[in-house]
Amino acid sequence: MKSPVFKVGMVFADVVELRKALTAYSIRNRV
Structure with missing residues (x-):
């Protein structure tokens, strides 16, 4: 997962994937 792009309504397999x-x-965009 190099540079994930977030979209409204995305579904992750589980909490681990979301994290x-x-x-x-956050690392890539220095949030």
Whole structure:
């Protein structure tokens, strides 16, 4: 998951996937 793109209504397989995506996103975009 290099640069996840978030869209309204996205569904993640589980909380772990969601956390990975959020972590990758925050690192990439320095949120």
